[in-house]
Amino acid sequence: MKSHGSRDKLQATASSSQRRVLLLVFVSCFALATFLTFIYNTYHFASASASASASASVSASGSAASAGAGSVLPLPVFDALVHYASTSNATHRMTDTDIRAISAVLRDRGPGNLLVFGLGAESPLWLALNHGGRTVFLDENEFYVKYLEPRHPGLEAYDVSYTTKVRDFHDLVDAARASRAAECRPVQNLLFSECRLAINDLPNELYDVAWDIILIDGPSGWNPTSPGRMPSIFTTAVLARTGATAAKGPTDVLVHDFQFEVEQVLSKEFLCDENRVAGSGTPSLAHFVIRGGGPRDAFCSGQDSTAATSRTPQDKTGK
Template sequence: MKNASRQFIVEKPLFLGALVTIAMTGVLLITSLSRTINTSSFTYMNTNNGGANSNPSTQTQFLAIIHYATSRDIPELTHPEIRSVFDVLINLAPCNFLVFGLGHDSFMWAALNPRGTTLFLEEDPTLVHKILARAPALRIHTVKYPTQLYEAEHLVTSYKSEKTCVPPNVHLKGNSMCKLALSELPDDVYNKEWDIILIDGPRGYYAEAPGRMGAIFSAAVMARTRKNRGVTHVFLHDADRKVEKMYADEFLCKKYLVKSVGRFLHFVIAPGANVTKTGRGSRYC
């Protein structure tokens, strides 16, 4: 997800070889993730309702199998990292799943949440166009981020002086006063409460990149302002990097960390999670 110039290069195997490869890959993908999956969690072809072509969830699953069976490009995440998200998805699906970033794993995430809402937020319109050309059923929004990575340290020390950045006044939509708040996202982001939020974008590996400061802050706000019952699972990738670690400690909080796998951190945040008052203002942790 970090390099917007990645290409989805597709091989063209012989017809029979493709069928065998697709079938084997589908079986291996599912069994390697879990041998105890409740198959009712997945959507299968229903011949009484027009077959797979009438069901977008089934189409997405089939496209995912074909993509990973015929592409040289594979997700950058390791199997244990993928499994940490999968274990939550299999218990909550169908659910609301928000993903910051787009890449070789996008087909997989959508396919693992059949009948749920999986929405991707991506900064690079060229990458959005390429992926939608392959899988038009994916729900993707192109978004702009108001920050740059070199601002990270200043923003994390100054946000407390802006009252719209901290409860009880913190909010996202239209909150242009708080630079960390993603205030201009599409309405369907604000109108849903997200059960799982995966932060694997935007780019955050050079000074002028947007960085993930706004994504981490906004995920923390979404989780804390949740109205419905339940908790929000927040997954952060590249947590070994300085800025990701700094912002995770500040907004997602070590006390809500439930699991660390590779470069993945898994937080579980309840609605209305406490904000600590200090002599310097308010802190999320």
């Protein structure tokens, strides 16, 4: 009896061991299958995500390209904006002829990079007419900049701290002439300029923009203590001859309020009569086309660094 019982125990033990082995094999196979499934799904999920991202990028690029291609303002819309702006009753606005003359240049050259010195009643018009390009405004009045920006979405404006005075403009021009081969030279990096007429405190990236058109309609020159447009005209003359602006080709420069002495003297000195577009503009608007490069010590042909400015007084009232 004892022998028979021992045999039964051995058989039970062997059967239990087989079940453990089978269970272990099953668990191992299940774990391996789960692991392989995880690897497979991870790989295909990553591939699908990458494909989707690539498709989205291509789609976005295509959309952006389509948007860019159709971003030019339609001519009837352009003309309608000019018409209503030139016939408006807004106070302190430009004359009809000035608005149309500036708009004609924007139509010919735009959309592009437009730099405007001064904020005024026409600022939303210039922004709209240059639709598809970049328009930047510079103004002496920090509060006016902050007032207009939220009221005109897309308007990019910066305030400028001018240190010049209209009453000093003759002395400033004489000093610039005397240092035309040094601090006030025609081709230079304005960021590091020590010329008293240079504007060197703008956001740095603005000096690297290739400006197609520059409109000078500021700062103010109402009275002897106003900053006057000496710095904006000089800075424009240097920008047009230097860096990215010079590299991209000629720059159209428009000087408003050209009937006044400061604008005439400074334009003659730095923008040059030989660069003025004949038959363009109006009595109160001058149009220049400035090309890059040129002599290192002269803005205009035949300039003499020892020449003195004319000191004929002229009334600035009404500007």
